[in-house]
Amino acid sequence: xxxxxxxxxxxxxAGTGGIAVIRLSGSRAITIVDxxxxxxxxxxxxxxxxxxTLHFGSIYKESILLDEVVIGLFRAPHSYTGEDVAExxxxxxxxxxxxxxxxxxxxxxxxxxPGEFTQxxxxxxxxxxxxxxxxxxxxxxxxxxxxRVALNQMRGGFSVEIGQLREQLLHFITLVELELDFSExxxxxxxxxxxxxxxxxxxxxxxxxxxxxxxxxxIKNGIPVAIIGETNVGKSTLLNALLNEEKAIVSDIHGTTRxxxxxxxxxxxxxxxFFDTAGLRETADTIENLGIERSYRKLEQATLxxxxxxxTSPLEVIxxxxxxxRNKITNQKLILVANKSDLxxxxxxxxxxxxxxxxxxxxxxxxxxxxxxxxxxxxxxHESVSLFKIQPEDVIVTNIRHYEALTxxxxxxxxxxxxLESNLSGEFLSQDIRECLHYLGAITGQITTDEVLGNIFKHxxxxx
Numbered sequence: 001x002x003x004x005x006x007x008x009x010x011x012x013x014a015g016t017g018g019i020a021v022i023r024l025s026g027s028r029a030i031t032i033v034d035x036x037x038x039x040x041x042x043x044x045x046x047x048x049x050x051x052x053t054l055h056f057g058s059i060y061k062e063s064i065l066l067d068e069v070v071i072g073l074f075r076a077p078h079s080y081t082g083e084d085v086a087e088x089x090x091x092x093x094x095x096x097x098x099x100x101x102x103x104x105x106x107x108x109x110x111x112x113x114p115g116e117f118t119q120x121x122x123x124x125x126x127x128x129x130x131x132x133x134x135x136x137x138x139x140x141x142x143x144x145x146x147x148r149v150a151l152n153q154m155r156g157g158f159s160v161e162i163g164q165l166r167e168q169l170l171h172f173i174t175l176v177e178l179e180l181d182f183s184e185x186x187x188x189x190x191x192x193x194x195x196x197x198x199x200x201x202x203x204x205x206x207x208x209x210x211x212x213x214x215x216x217x218x219i220k221n222g223i224p225v226a227i228i229g230e231t232n233v234g235k236s237t238l239l240n241a242l243l244n245e246e247k248a249i250v251s252d253i254h255g256t257t258r259x260x261x262x263x264x265x266x267x268x269x270x271x272x273x274f275f276d277t278a279g280l281r282e283t284a285d286t287i288e289n290l291g292i293e294r295s296y297r298k299l300e301q302a303t304l305x306x307x308x309x310x311x312t313s314p315l316e317v318i319x320x321x322x323x324x325x326r327n328k329i330t331n332q333k334l335i336l337v338a339n340k341s342d343l344x345x346x347x348x349x350x351x352x353x354x355x356x357x358x359x360x361x362x363x364x365x366x367x368x369x370x371x372x373x374x375x376x377x378x379x380x381x382h383e384s385v386s387l388f389k390i391q392p393e394d395v396i397v398t399n400i401r402h403y404e405a406l407t408x409x410x411x412x413x414x415x416x417x418x419x420l421e422s423n424l425s426g427e428f429l430s431q432d433i434r435e436c437l438h439y440l441g442a443i444t445g446q447i448t449t450d451e452v453l454g455n456i457f458k459h460x461x462x463x464x
Contacts, residue, residue: 006025006110007117008111008112009022009101009462010101010463011087019089019092022090022100022101023085023088025079025083028084028109030046036103046073052074054070054071066096067096071088072085072087074087082126088100112463113462114460115457128444130399130402132445134158135154135464138150146271152395153395153398161205162443163444165440166446173434176429203413203414210403210406212396212397218385219396220398221273222272222273223272223303224275224301225303229308230310233309233310233313237339238306238368239263243265268378270385300328300329303333304381306337306381307321311343312343322355326358332360335380338364339368341366342370413433416429416433
């Protein structure tokens with residue numbers, strides 16, 4: 001997939017801004033910019049300047065001044081792509097950007113494809129494939145948790161874990177396959193007990209990484225939160241209050257919400273994906289029943305469930321609804337949101353507070369209409385998903401490709417463990433270990449194909 005052309009692209013977002021950056025990478029990057037650059041210092045050439053330096057001057061198209069610019073120079077191999085790189089910082093008018101970009105193409109550069117700068121960084125050994133994918137995640141991170149996870153992966157946290165596992169396995173498979181060369185002499189180079197201990201350790205780590213995908217996917221795409229409850233308890237009012245906009249229709253008429261309303265909001269650095277569901281009740285309305293069925297499906301998909309309770313309802317009705325929802329959830333966190341607390345007496349609040357909460361449950365009193373104690377609710381939401389316990393060095397899997405490779409590697413190493421416990425011969429052990437190595441290598445790009453690379457980098461933005 002690699003070629004020696006010099007590529008160029010606008011690396012800043014589309015539109016008008018204070019400045020824009022046009023990036024070139026390749027063996028002729030500095031020469032091409034040099035051909036249209038004029039410095040205030042007579043006779044100054046960019047090709048003669050040191051790496052990692054900035055140079056003020058002007059860009060000319062023949063005799064026509066296009067803009068005053070600052071040029072950043074980076075020389076191979078000490079650049080983002082591992083090649084010579086020149087970055088032109090110009091004024092952010094779209095006309096100026098397009099004129100300079102066209103001038104670079106006319107001078108010998110070619111327009112970069114999506115993700116081609118990062119792809120060249122990978123091909124030139126500046127980063128492995130999992131780090132390259134983390135670049136896209138970092139650019140797309142919409143909250144502090146996603147930013148921390150992507151930054152750790154881009155700096156090689158995930159790659160280090162995978163690399164250490166592969167290195168230990170490679171040592172043992174070398175010994176196992178050496179035994180096959182001396183099969184007639186019945187020798188054993190690989191200590192089976194040590195290999196079994198290592199395989200169990202690797203299986204534990206792979207399982208831990210694969211299990212982290214549920215949290216990682218939630219961090220990347222938003223924690224799925226189902227807002228559920230009976231009709232007219234204030235679910236839509238709560239959603240509007242959390243989003244700070246009139247997203248859902250609020251009415252005294254029962255059954256107003258008949259479908260799932262979805263939106264994403266960043267609350268104090270954590271992204272939540274809310275599902276406002278149809279009110280739960282017995283009804284003969286076919287359409288409303290379809291909405292209620294969807295409500296229960298969203299309940300199953302959610303990581304966090306907000307059960308909105310109307311404190312003006314009889315206590316036995318409230319307790320009955322809590323019991324029903326408890327029976328329908330498994331590992332989800334449940335927050336009992338006691339709404340309309342401004343309309344009831346302290347006695348009723350104390351009665352509800354006296355119920356026994358399970359380990360994964362919390363209770364909070366709010367008034368959604370007046371936004372009373374919304375901070376208390378959002379605080380419980382943060383505690384429930386435990387995102388603030390993520391440390392910078394924690395390895396969290398956020399990529400579906402990595403998750404699939406990890407599960408296949410785990411399956412292979414579990415077969416290795418079974419083979420060792422069953423005293424299978426080295427031929428069978430070797431095959432399973434090699435399969436595990438293959439899938440671990442696929443994560444970091446040590447084993448890959450042009451098709452996989454093309455699919456990964458086509459989702460990048462142009463200029464990165």
